[in-house]
Amino acid sequence: MNPRIVEVRKDILKKNDVAAAALRRRFDATGLIVTSLVSSPGAGKTAFLERTLSMARARHRVAALVGDLATECDAERLRRSGVPVRQITTGTVCHLDAEMIERTLGELTLADLDWLFIENVGNLVCPASWDLGQTSDVVLFAVTEGEDKPLKYPKMFRRSRYALITKVDLLPHLDFDIDRAIGYLRDVNPDIEVVLTSARSGQGLDAWYDILRQHVRRAAHRIEEPV
Amino acid sequence: MNPRIVEVRKDILKKNDVAAAALRRRFDATGLIVTSLVSSPGAGKTAFLERTLSMARARHRVAALVGDLATECDAERLRRSGVPVRQITTGTVCHLDAEMIERTLGELTLADLDWLFIENVGNLVCPASWDLGQTSDVVLFAVTEGEDKPLKYPKMFRRSRYALITKVDLLPHLDFDIDRAIGYLRDVNPDIEVVLTSARSGQGLDAWYDILRQHVRRAAHRIEEPV
Numbered sequence: 001m002n003p004r005i006v007e008v009r010k011d012i013l014k015k016n017d018v019a020a021a022a023l024r025r026r027f028d029a030t031g032l033i034v035t036s037l038v039s040s041p042g043a044g045k046t047a048f049l050e051r052t053l054s055m056a057r058a059r060h061r062v063a064a065l066v067g068d069l070a071t072e073c074d075a076e077r078l079r080r081s082g083v084p085v086r087q088i089t090t091g092t093v094c095h096l097d098a099e100m101i102e103r104t105l106g107e108l109t110l111a112d113l114d115w116l117f118i119e120n121v122g123n124l125v126c127p128a129s130w131d132l133g134q135t136s137d138v139v140l141f142a143v144t145e146g147e148d149k150p151l152k153y154p155k156m157f158r159r160s161r162y163a164l165i166t167k168v169d170l171l172p173h174l175d176f177d178i179d180r181a182i183g184y185l186r187d188v189n190p191d192i193e194v195v196l197t198s199a200r201s202g203q204g205l206d207a208w209y210d211i212l213r214q215h216v217r218r219a220a221h222r223i224e225e226p227v
Numbered sequence: 228m229n230p231r232i233v234e235v236r237k238d239i240l241k242k243n244d245v246a247a248a249a250l251r252r253r254f255d256a257t258g259l260i261v262t263s264l265v266s267s268p269g270a271g272k273t274a275f276l277e278r279t280l281s282m283a284r285a286r287h288r289v290a291a292l293v294g295d296l297a298t299e300c301d302a303e304r305l306r307r308s309g310v311p312v313r314q315i316t317t318g319t320v321c322h323l324d325a326e327m328i329e330r331t332l333g334e335l336t337l338a339d340l341d342w343l344f345i346e347n348v349g350n351l352v353c354p355a356s357w358d359l360g361q362t363s364d365v366v367l368f369a370v371t372e373g374e375d376k377p378l379k380y381p382k383m384f385r386r387s388r389y390a391l392i393t394k395v396d397l398l399p400h401l402d403f404d405i406d407r408a409i410g411y412l413r414d415v416n417p418d419i420e421v422v423l424t425s426a427r428s429g430q431g432l433d434a435w436y437d438i439l440r441q442h443v444r445r446a447a448h449r450i451e452e453p454v
Contacts, residue, residue, distance in 0.1 A: 004235060004238075004239070005232075005235055005236065005239050008231060008232055008235045009232065011231075012231070012232050040267045040268040040269060040349065040372075041267040041351050041372055041376055041379065041380060042267060042368075042369070042371065042372025042373050042376060043372075068379050069352065069379060069380060069381070069382070070378065070379060070380075070381055071375070071378050071379055073375055073378070073379070092352075092356070092382060094321065094350075094352035094353050121352065122267065122351065122379070122380075123321075123350060123351070123352050123353075124268050124349065124350070125296065125319075125321035125348065125350055125353070126321050126350075126352070126353065129319070141269075142269070142371065144269065144369060144371035144394065144397070145267075145268055145269025145270075146269050148298070148300055149268055149269060151297065151298050151300070152268065152295050152296060152297060152298055152300070152349070153268060153296060153297075153349075154296070154297055155296070155319060167371065170371070170397065170400060170401075173397060173400045174397075
């Protein structure tokens with residue numbers, strides 16, 4: 001990369017880290033859990049989030065922010081779940097940053113929420129460098145994308161706590177080797193927790209939701225309020 | 228986007244445009260056709276290129292450059308087709324640029340080639356801003372990604388001459404509306420030429436190859452040598 005852009009980028013990323021740290025302090029102060037979702041375009045983030053929001057809203061106060069270069073399609077789709085959703089349209093910018101989150105959060109009262117989901121722009125590269133103050137990262141990759149994605153986009157898989165392998169209902173029609181994919185995931189991140197899911201068949205959604213709820217419980221415990 | 232990074236980026240992109248224009252002059256001087264392939268991670272660029280290289284090498288002198296953040300997997304896979312292939316490993320950089328192409332081309336004798344393929348990093352956002360001196364852009368998107376990708380990543384679809392809808396062998400197992408997808412493609416780029424393909428079943432590959440060959444013929448005609 002050009003040395004001048006490397007230097008400016010380093011500086012901008014440092015500023016983003018400061019803004020993200022401030023966000024994280026705000027989230028921690030009210031015990032808000034922030035779950036970030038990243039993936040390639042079309043790996044199923046929105047379908048997955050739609051299902052998750054519908055499950056979560058029965059017991060928690062939930063909201064979502066959703067990033068895209070253009071269109072409000074995803075926000076419209078997610079609003080059907082009945083939770084507050086805000087679209088962030090980035091124009092030509094390939095990722096969300098902490099300032100965008102801060103600006104958009106202005107419209108929500110954090111103390112009224114237990115749980116915030118952030119769906120990033122579909123991109124397995126750039127979002128890995130931008131902290132948004134989230135509690136944890138979830139990376140999704142679809143069985144239709146091939147097993148080698150963790151090796152090819154290691155930074156994103158390395159920083160994620162959970163990997164959701166999505167669209168597993170399509171496995172019978174593909175030459176996708178699930179053990180090889182999990183092996184590659186563990187090669188780049190030995191601690192990553194893997195869940196096999198399908199938003200269409202519902203497979204893995206309950207297991208996934210139970211894992212996520214542990215977070216909310218722990219946070220609630222920290223601020224000494226039952227969930 | 229931060230105003231400082233916007234300014235530096237504009238400057239860097241301008242320098243890239245100069246380097247790309249110089250590449251284009253070199254390509255034109257020997258009548259070399261350069262076809263660039265872009266898509267999301269896992270849309271099938273490498274599988275598709277593998278088939279294309281095997282068809283092309285029977286009648287043309289072909290080579291390929293392939294970009295990835297990490298690994299040499301794709302180059303190894305493409306070398307099986309028997310044509311010269313060079314991997315460009317970008318580290319954390321989310322796109323190829325003209326300088327990377329120039330540096331890697333150093334090892335190839337352009338006058339010995341009719342046709343060069345460049346497979347970019349899997350990313351539907353960033354590569355759209357970086358000219359590589361190519362003759363034309365091909366964007367691939369898989370039926371597994373959903374119909375709305377052209378609307379959500381308009382810049383890439385707008386600058387592409389061809390759109391390959393890939394993995395159409397999976398259509399019977401998906402709720403993908405092909406007419407809607409083509410409609411969205413034409414909404415963002417009314418002139419885009421659309422081909423339905425499957426590297427697995429072979430559907431559309433002959434049609435696609437015929438379209439590509441027109442380019443090589445035209446270029447050969449321009450420098451008054453029959454292909």
